[in-house]
Amino acid sequence: MIALNRKTQPGFRQVEKIEMIKAEKLRLANGLPLYVINAGTQDVLKIDFIFNAGSWEQDKPLTAFLTNLMLNEGTKNFTGCRIAEKFDYYGAHFTVNADKQYATLTLITLSKYLKETLEIVEDILKRSVFPQKEYESVLQREKQQFIVENTKVNILARNKFSQVLYGSSHPYGKVAILDDYDNLPVEQLRDFYLRLYSGNNCNIIIAGKIGNDTLKTLDRFLGGKDWIKKCQLNLTSYKAKGDKEKxxxxxxxxxxxxxxxxxxxxxxxxxxxxxxxxxxxxxxxxxxxxxxxxxxxxxxxxxxxxxxxxxxxxxxxxxxxxxxxxxxxxxxxxxxxxxxxxxxxxxxxxxxxxxxxxxxxxxxxxxxxxxxxxxxxxxxxxxxxxxxxxxxxxxxxxxxxxxxxxxxxxxxxxxxxxxxxxxxxxx
Amino acid sequence: MIKFDRFTLKNGLRVIVHKDNTTPIVAFNLLYDVGAKDEHPDRTGFAHLFEHLMFGGSVNVPVFDKPLQMVGGENNAFTTNDITNYYITLPKENLETAFWIESDRMLSLAFSKKKLDVQRNVVVEEFKQRYLNQPYGDVWQLLRPLAYKKHPYQWSTIGKEISHIQKASMEDVKRFFYNHYAPDNAILVVAGNITTAEIKKLAEKWFGPIEKRNVKKRKLPKEPVQKKERKLTVKRDVPFDSIFKVYHMCSRLDNAYHATDLISDLLSGGRSSRLYVSIVQEQKLFSEIEGYILGSNDPGLFVISGKLIKGVKMKNAEAAINAEIEKLKLGLLKKQELEKVKNKIEANIVLSEMNVMNKAMNLAYFESLGDADNINSEIKKYRKVTLKDIIKEANKIFTRQNCSTLYYYAKRKAESKKHKP
The missing domain is CATH 3.30.830.10 (Metalloenzyme, LuxS/M16 peptidase-like)
Known part of the structure; x- marks a missing residue:
């Protein structure tokens, strides 16, 4: 038997080829593009709805963030509580996120509950109502969270850094302050929603094990003309105005x-x-x-x-x-x-x-x-x-x-x- | 359902192989049955410091990470109160490098005095970053010793205090290694597009020659039943008052574990949970509230914690939590509520099985608890829980004398100025 050589690394190879399953571009019945990634072994689906509705599009700080956050606090057919209950009942994860450029809604669900969960998402996408009462509690909670976050050195440094890099008149450099929470009536969120959360302004990516039924279900909830409308996007080009001081x-x-x-x-x-x-x-x-x-x-x-x-x-x-x-x-x-x-x-x-x-x-x-x-x-x-x-x-x-x-x-x-x-x- | 093969080497190393032919990546997970609970009360934070040192080089591999990065792999580790877990992902073709480096550091460590000095500093900085420099960062440093009086769960993995880490000597470190790091105290899981035969060969080749170290069975003090409620009040330089209530609960292996876990979901799993809806949304007493369990190997803790809305009195906030708990103890659930939390858990288990590293880690953990096969009966165990079980466990856990409460007050402005150094 040959003695084991522990001194030398066993043979290895550089990764030669990277195999990937590519997204296929399909269209919903209303003509909206749908990007489909048929992959994986578990009966799970993930759907991303990506809107040009980040802070780039806002006039006042926090508009994009709070609009996004309020989406599932109540719709025409479901109260915020009911929405939460339904997602939880089907074991689905529904998350919202708004960054500098985009607002993203993500649904992760077991394939067998696609219909039940998509029904709620449809209402959120098309008929969110922004109730005043819920908005007040959201504001109160978010303000407290904001205050806690701003005691952390990491957050202080991050905010200052964006500011000095881009300048406060650039959408990437503007940082919210506490008072901004008090200067944003809920109507302004509703306007932002009506202006930007439309099918034309949305990219949809679906990934997981996709069957024929999957696409039919998507068409049923998202394929209608009722959420197609033109959007006016912010086409201004901004220049980063970095501070002199380094x-x-x-x-x-x-x-x-x-x-x-x-x-x-x-x-x-x-x-x-x-x-x-x-x-x-x-x-x-x-x-x-x-x-x-x-x-x-x-x-x-x-x-x-x-x-x-x-x-x-x-x-x-x-x-x-x-x-x-x-x-x-x-x-x-x-x-x-x-x-x-x-x-x-x-x-x-x-x-x-x-x-x-x-x-x-x-x-x-x-x-x-x-x-x-x-x-x-x-x-x-x-x-x-x-x-x-x-x-x-x-x-x-x-x-x-x-x-x-x-x-x-x-x-x-x-x-x-x-x-x-x-x-x-x-x- | 996760299928796997299992075998044991002569030196006691347990090996589990899971085949997943849908990924080009192999997950390699090595779990050592040693955690912060195995530390001496005057030398805490050791298991975790040791985890850092395991990357400092072994007898034949001077720099642990480099050969792995050279083959396109990545690795990390974590320490809990119960276990220390090392994990690697790498391209399948290069799997043998993982066997080479992991077996070498099980064989013998070889790091310098300088490495020890530096890692002590790194861990001290970790201590600061996570526990000292964060608002509410010291909560667990206060809660653990409040809830545990005898059992070593009374300290967290980072250790009781910075000085314990600073005092760690080379001898301490060596002793710790030979006492706990051994094939007979470890579980290896390999998952990916591999065969059991191939893993058997590699395991024999690299781990087979390492001697059995006859690791002693641990004898930990049992935590005596808590007979009286405990309270601790602190004031800190944070923006809002908070409350933390912890209750003793069963161990991970107890039959009551699944019911207990479901109770925590009923109370606080998601935005439709009882605490969130009632106390945050309706009564507006808290800006955030959490309920969760520490599902540890020995009897753990059921935790309820929240940050109060400014102006809300501590007394009222606590009463509201207690009222929700009382409703649960009476079994006042809506029809579909229990079904809901079970569905949620089932979906999360399905999601957790999408990733090969996750699967490997979970297999190792269940094997360390006694039998990896139990991973496949989890859903069934959750499904079997009845309303009666929920009521029974809730009444057992949520009693006054079983509770320790930390009242964490925000200093008022004037006070915080006075106390500044």
Whole structure:
């Protein structure tokens, strides 16, 4: 018997091909597009309704957020209580979310209860009534939540960071304050709803085990002409107006940790350098073995976690490093971050590190297309930007072939430490 | 229904194999039957600190994460009061790397003094981030010792205090390793597009040579029955008053567990639950309310907690919670209510089986409780619960003397200024 060799890593292969089930574009009886991902083994369905109804579309802060939140507080045929009861009875999950650009409603249900749950969703989509009484309690609760959230250094840093990056007149830079809750009569939410929550302004993605019946049921509830109407969208183009000052300290005397944000406005997925920057970002702070983690957590022990992320939105994108560090080492951490950025500009990424990151990212992509829910999310990442699946082929190609030299060029072009905004909340 | 094969190596390592041919990814889950409850009362936070150190390098693998990232894999771990669980996902073709690194760190650890120093700091920062620097972050540091007087559940996984972590020495760490990390104290689950034969071969090859360490059976003090209600009042620099009520309940393996879990859903599972509808929506006493159970291996806790609406008196808020509990004890349920919470649980179990890592983790956990096969009878056990069971358990749990209450008051402005350093 050959002795076991524990010193050497067993043989392995780079992920070669990433198989994915693609979304098929069908149409409902009323002509609305429906994106179908037929995948998975469990009798479960997930349906996303995506509206251009994020804060981009609002005149006053919180309009998009509160409209979205109020959708299931009462409809023409069901009270808020009844809606909650029905979803719970069928074991369905119905969630709403509004971000800077989109409002998304998501239904996850056992296939056998699609009819029962979709009946409620239909009423929410078409006939939400925004009752005053419920609105008052929602406001009261949300205000309290807002106050609690704003005692957290992490939230303080996040809000300030968006503000200094984009400026307060940009929809991506405007941050709500407590008083905003008191200046938003429910009628304004209803108007926002009537203006934007319409079939024409909605993309629908359905994922799971899809049968013939599934599509028939969708048509029955969503295929009518009764929610088709033209929408006036906000077509203004805004310019990010970053502050002159690059460094901000939000003092919180009793903080034992400071929250940090270091970053700048860059671009979104549509930019030719986006994929290369994803690789560069991964090296710097995009995975557990990243340089920031290796230095600031695993070598210095300043933090429980640090990472960087390249955020893509419909009309812009930004790069940010995020961490919470011991209050006594905030400034030391920023120094180290600057050193890491400098290193990316001044030295080529060693081949073995680059190989590791390539392999890691390919493995991650395998995960990103595993199962119907993941497939739906991956497809949404294309749909929001009118991209095709070849975007992912390009991503694989970039991950496999980008050179250390090219990464170095990107670092010099985009990640100069002197161009970064720095926000510290704490000490 | 999750099908699986099961075998045990000579050194006592239990192995479970689940085939799922719909995914290119393999989940590799290694559970050690050691948790915060196995710590010495003066050295708490150890199991969790140790989990961090397990990534610091083993005898033949100097950096744990690198070889895994090199093959496109990812891993993490968590520690609870009962178990420590390490998990990996990676492309199927590269599965053997998971066997290589996980078996090596079971074989022997080899981290430096510097690693220990750094991870102590990292855990201290985790302590700050999660418990000290968050509003209401210290609640469990207060509740556990209030509810448990003898049983080691009286401290949380992060530990009683930062100084315990700071004092951890190299010897402590080594002792902990050989006492608890052993093939005869572990369960391995591999799930993905694999065969049992292939896993058997790999398990024999990599884990087979590790010696059995004859891990001692734990003898934990039993928590005596609580005879008197307990109360604790604190004031903190937070925006709103809160209340936390905890009641002793049965263990995860008890026959009453499923009824107890359903009670928590009746009270607080979703927006149609009793506490939410009555106290948040109708009476407007709370901005948020939660009811849930700590389904721990030894007898756990039933928790009800909420944040009060500004201006609401603590006394009234507590009375409203108690009134809802009394209704439940009398069995005043609507016709479909019990059916509703059972449906919900069934749907959640179906959803949890969509993901291969989830399945592997759950199999390991059920095996650690005694038999992985029990995973497939869960739905049946929930379905069997009757209204009578609910009434019986509710009356057992919700008594005054079984309750510990934490009144967590917001300091008024003037007070908080005075106390600032």
């Amino acid at each position: 460094f901000y300290l939000l003092k919180k005397e009793d903080a034992v940790q400071s929250a940090l944000r270091v970053g700048k406005v860059l671009f979104n997925k549509l930019h030719p350098d986006f994929l290369g920057m994803q690789v560069l970002n991964t090296i710097l702070g995009g995975y557990f073995g990243s340089r920031l983690m290796a230095n600031i957590r695993e070598d210095k022990g300043y933090t429980y976690g640090i990472g960087s992320i390249f955020v893509s939105m419909k009309n812009s994108g930004f790069f940010v490093i995020v961490s919470e560090v011991g209050a006594d080492v905030s400034h030391k951490t920023i120094k180290e971050i600057e050193l890491e950025l400098k290193k990316l500009r001044n030295e080529l990424v060693p081949e073995d590190e680059l190989k590791l990151v390539r392999n890691y990212m390919l493995g991650e992509m395998l995960n990103a297309f595993d199962g119907p829910f993941a497939l739906a999310e991956a497809f949404r990442g294309l749909l929001d930007y009118d991209l095709d699946y070849d975007f992912y082929d390009k991503a694989v190609h970039t991950i496999k072939t980008i050179t250390a030299k090219e990464l170095n060029t990107l670092a010099n072009k985009y990640l100069h430490e002197g161009t970064m905004y720095k926000v510290v909340a704490g000490k």
